[in-house]
Every structure is written in structure tokens, then in C-alpha cells.
Amino acid sequence: MKRSNIFFLMVMAAALFTGCSKYTDIKTEGALTPGDYINFRYLMNNTDRLERSVDMPDMTSDDIQYKDTGMQQSLSNEYRNAYMWAAQYYDALAPDQDWRVLYAANYSCNLVIRDVMSGNGGTAQLKNEVLAEARVHRAYNYFMLVNMYGKQYNESTQAADLGVPLVLQPDVAEVAVRGTVKEAYDNILKDLQAAIPALPESNTHNIYPSKAAAYAMLAKVYLQIGRYKDAASYADSALTLQHTLLNLPTLSSYPQRTDNPEIILSKIAGSSHAYSARQVLSDELLALYDPKDFRYSYFTQDYTQDGKVYRVYAKENVSGSNRNIGLSVPEMLLIKAECQARAGEAGNAMNTVNTLRAARFSAADYTPLSATSADDALVKVLQERRRELCFSCVRWLDQKRLFTDSRFAKNITRTNLLTGETFTLSPGSNRYLFPIPQYNIQLNPSLVQNPR
Incomplete structure (x- = not known):
């Protein structure tokens, strides 16, 4: 292993770590020997690097709306640009924070994946567990990247559609080029399947991937690509291991992310x-x-x-903390319900949705949902997804995957009240692809920009 790499990561882990008091027992710095297993364990403990995720997909989705000049003016330039699906979100000299956060996390994951098994100390079981955690984090990061900057998965065009650079080695000097959507998904699925055997069914903290998290991530991936039978199966596997719901009407206070039993894998929105x-x-x-x-x-x-x-x-x-946009019990229930509706099981879909809804209303105000048909059930499940999962970067992904269905596809028009310009997001439009950061293209001209 290159000593310079591990020393670099040791420094970065210490500098970036900002975990809360709950993690005072988790070491992230100290007198470490390069090449030791414990270094890799500490890298996977770095919550600021591995738990932090994105937030821009909430700004681009139809769950958000700014209808007056004052509110639009209060937004930063990058958020306003994203809200209008502009040709560039960031200034040429400013890096895209979402892109940077995800690729920075993947550097740590790549280092662990490459070197942990040859490290000194640690049992084979411990090394395999750390390796598996890195694979789950990397799969999550590439799933978000390909769905932000790449085209929506299409079975017939995935091998040609541009995705994102697939950087799988901890080499900062690598000249990255954009891979295909197929390559991204192939690697995501490979990482998740490889991780499952070594992961515990549940973990000590929800920042650490578990079997439940790997199953949940597989359910999310398969839903996005339209393999509903597989999505339902993995959602069930996740729910078998973790299924607790918060009963909102009975809460005296809402738990922190680290104590929330609904969260399967915690990932926080990038903004404050x-x-x-x-x-x-x-x-x-x-x-x-x-x-x-x-x-x-x-x-x-x-x-x-x-x-x-x-x-x-x-x-x-x-x-009192950043919102979780990671995997959760409610999301698994809604994936299961959607797949049931798509399989023609309207009653089962409503039963699954009502399991969630019963924990969101007081007993006196709760009325179970019913559906007249499988199509009606699907509409109601998707509405429930919006109610439950809003501002968790889910709606943007749903808009992308549903654009071929006339029942859910629509034009969205927004006007920049500061300039008078009008922008329209059409189903399947190139505006559903985030622009590749101009900052990165200047550093690496091999990156191909998304069309607008």
C-alpha cells in the first residue's frame, strides 16, 4: 500500500470529522501505523465524509416552488440556477458541492476496497465487514451520481447512454472519462451483492451499512430501473430485518438521526x-x-x-439536525406497495400503505385508504411517496423514472422573476440531467458536457 495515500487519508479523516457526542467512542485519529487494519476502520467511521450526501435534487423537483420575487432573490445563485434547470448551476470557478462530496467519499471507499484485505492486524471477519461497508457506500454514491448527471436507465439504450466517471481506484491523478449508464448500474449491483455476506443484519449505528441497508439499497436500485419483482423482494428482505415505525402522534420529541429506528442507513443532505x-x-x-x-x-x-x-x-x-435522505423503513414499505400495485395486487398495496399511514394519524383521525383498481392503487401509492418522502431527494428520481407514463409525466414551467426568463422541464428532457460542473471540465477537458 502507498504510505502517502494512507497518511493523506489519516489527515483528512481527522480534519473532516465533525460527529456528534454519540460517537465519542468511535476513534478517527491518533497514532496510527500505515497499513494497519485499524486505519481502514477509522476511515469508515468518518461520518462527515461518508454520511454526507446531496441536496440539489430537492431544488430541481416539483415538490418545491417559489412564486414571488422576494423568495427567489433570497436564494443563492447556485440554488436559483438549479431551480430553473439552467445550463450551469455553479460559477466556472466554483465546484459543484454534490459532485465533490460523493467523489470524495468514494476516494475513501476505493482505498478501503483496494487495500484493507492486505492490511496488518484485524481478523478476516473484521476486514471483510469494513470492505463490505465501503462497497455499500460506494454503491449509494454512484446511484446518486448516475441519477443526477446521467440519463434515466433505459434497457435498450443503457449501454450507450452517458453516465458518470466510474473511478474505482484511489488514484487522484487518474484522467476520468464518463462511463455509460450500464457500467454504473452494473458496478452498483456488483458492489451491493458482494457486500451482503459480510454485513451484520443490523449495525451498532445507522451510519454503518448493514444487511438491511444493502437489501434496501438493492430495492431502491431495482425500483429505479423498473425491475419491480426484484425491488419488492429486496424491500421485503430489508423489512424482515428492520421494520419499526415511529408513531408520530405519540412522540414526546422527535429522535435524532442516530436514534431514529426508521432509518436503515443514514445519509444527510449536503446543506445546513x-x-x-x-x-x-x-x-x-x-x-x-x-x-x-x-x-x-x-x-x-x-x-x-x-x-x-x-x-x-x-x-x-x-x-434539530440535517434531514436524512438515506434509506428508511417508510421508503421500503412504499417500494413494496408500489410493486404490489404494479403486480395487480391493489388490496395488498393499500394494506402496505396503511401500515405506514396508521403511524401518521391519531387513532381518532385515521381512515384506511382503499383503491378501486390496481391503477388507482398505484396513483395513491405515488401520492403517499410524495407525502412521506418529500425533501429526501426521492421525488426527482421518481420524476425521471415516471416520465414515460402519461399518467404521471407532465411539463413543469418556472419563471425567473428577477429576469423574466421562463424555463420548462418536459418529460425526458435533457434538463433532467444535471450539468457536469464547468469547474471539473476545466480541470479535465475529457469530461463530456450534458446537452441542454
Whole structure:
């Protein structure tokens, strides 16, 4: 192993770690010997690098809406650009934070995957577990990358459609070129399948991947590519290992991410939670909520700016920390329900959805959902996904995968009230591909830009 690599990562792990007091027992720095197993364990303990994820897909989705000049003006340039699906989100000299966060995390994962098994100390079981954790994190990161910067998976064109650079070695000097969507998904699935045998069924903290997390990630991946039978099977496997739901009406306080039994694998939005004050619910999303739904009263609230009142996403204010956008029990229930609806099992789909809804209403206000047909069940499941999973970077992925279905595909138009320009996001549009950061193209001209 290259000593320079491990010393670099040791320094970075110490510099980047900002974990909360719950993790005072988790070492991330100290007198370490390059090549020792413990180095790799510490790298996988770095919550600031491995738990941190993205937030821009919330800004581009139809769950958010800014209808007046004052609110648009309060956004940073990059958020305003993303809201309008502009040709570039960031200035030429400014790196794309989502891109940087995910690839930085993958550097750590690549180093562990390459070198942990040849390290000194540690049992084979411990080394394999750390290796498996790195594979799950890397699979998650590439799933987000390919769905932000690459085309939606299409069975007939995946081998030609551009995805993202698939960097699988810890070599910062590598000249990265964009791979295909197929290559990205092949590696994601390979990593997850390879990880499962060595992972514990559950882990000591939800920042660490477990078998439940690998199964849940497989369910999410298969849903995105339209393999619903596989998605349902892996969602069931995850739920067998972890299925606890918070009963919102009975909570005295909302738990921190690290203590939340609904979270299967914690991943936090990249922004600070102060940003949530400007996550204004779109009219369409707001209309889906029953005011008696505790998700409405708990996770949204009125926000006043310049004398105007907006309904904003407030889960971060309730929990006091960045929102989780990682894998969860509610998401697995909704994946299972969607797959049941698509299989023609309307009653089963509604039963699965109602398992979730019963924990979101008081007993006096709860009424089970029913469906008249499988198509009706699918519509109601997708509405429930929006209510439950809003502002967790899920809706953007749903918009991408549903664009071929006329029942759910639609044009979305936004006007920049500062300039008067109007932008339209059409089903299957190139605007569903995030622009490759100009900053990165300047550093590496081999990167091909997405069309607009």
C-alpha cells in the first residue's frame, strides 16, 4: 500500500470529522501505523465524509416552488440556477458541492476496497465487514451520481447512454472519462451483492451499512430501473430485518438521526439545516396533505418573509439536525406497495400503505385508504411517496423514472422573476440531467458536457 495515500487519508479523516457526542467512542485519529487494519476502520467511521450526501435534487423537483420575487432573490445563485434547470448551476470557478462530496467519499471507499484485505492486524471477519461497508457506500454514491448527471436507465439504450466517471481506484491523478449508464448500474449491483455476506443484519449505528441497508439499497436500485419483482423482494428482505415505525402522534420529541429506528442507513443532505426555512412546498404537494396528518403538522410549518406567509418543510427544525435522505423503513414499505400495485395486487398495496399511514394519524383521525383498481392503487401509492418522502431527494428520481407514463409525466414551467426568463422541464428532457460542473471540465477537458 502507498504510505502517502494512507497518511493523506489519516489527515483528512481527522480534519473532516465533525460527529456528534454519540460517537465519542468511535476513534478517527491518533497514532496510527500505515497499513494497519485499524486505519481502514477509522476511515469508515468518518461520518462527515461518508454520511454526507446531496441536496440539489430537492431544488430541481416539483415538490418545491417559489412564486414571488422576494423568495427567489433570497436564494443563492447556485440554488436559483438549479431551480430553473439552467445550463450551469455553479460559477466556472466554483465546484459543484454534490459532485465533490460523493467523489470524495468514494476516494475513501476505493482505498478501503483496494487495500484493507492486505492490511496488518484485524481478523478476516473484521476486514471483510469494513470492505463490505465501503462497497455499500460506494454503491449509494454512484446511484446518486448516475441519477443526477446521467440519463434515466433505459434497457435498450443503457449501454450507450452517458453516465458518470466510474473511478474505482484511489488514484487522484487518474484522467476520468464518463462511463455509460450500464457500467454504473452494473458496478452498483456488483458492489451491493458482494457486500451482503459480510454485513451484520443490523449495525451498532445507522451510519454503518448493514444487511438491511444493502437489501434496501438493492430495492431502491431495482425500483429505479423498473425491475419491480426484484425491488419488492429486496424491500421485503430489508423489512424482515428492520421494520419499526415511529408513531408520530405519540412522540414526546422527535429522535435524532442516530436514534431514529426508521432509518436503515443514514445519509444527510449536503446543506445546513438553516436552508430548510426556504424549502417552500409547491401548491401540488401541499394539496396532498390532510391537516390532520402529523406529517403536515410535524414536518411543515408557516414561515414569514417580508410579510408573506409560506408553508415550508420543517423536519430539520423539529429534529434539530440535517434531514436524512438515506434509506428508511417508510421508503421500503412504499417500494413494496408500489410493486404490489404494479403486480395487480391493489388490496395488498393499500394494506402496505396503511401500515405506514396508521403511524401518521391519531387513532381518532385515521381512515384506511382503499383503491378501486390496481391503477388507482398505484396513483395513491405515488401520492403517499410524495407525502412521506418529500425533501429526501426521492421525488426527482421518481420524476425521471415516471416520465414515460402519461399518467404521471407532465411539463413543469418556472419563471425567473428577477429576469423574466421562463424555463420548462418536459418529460425526458435533457434538463433532467444535471450539468457536469464547468469547474471539473476545466480541470479535465475529457469530461463530456450534458446537452441542454
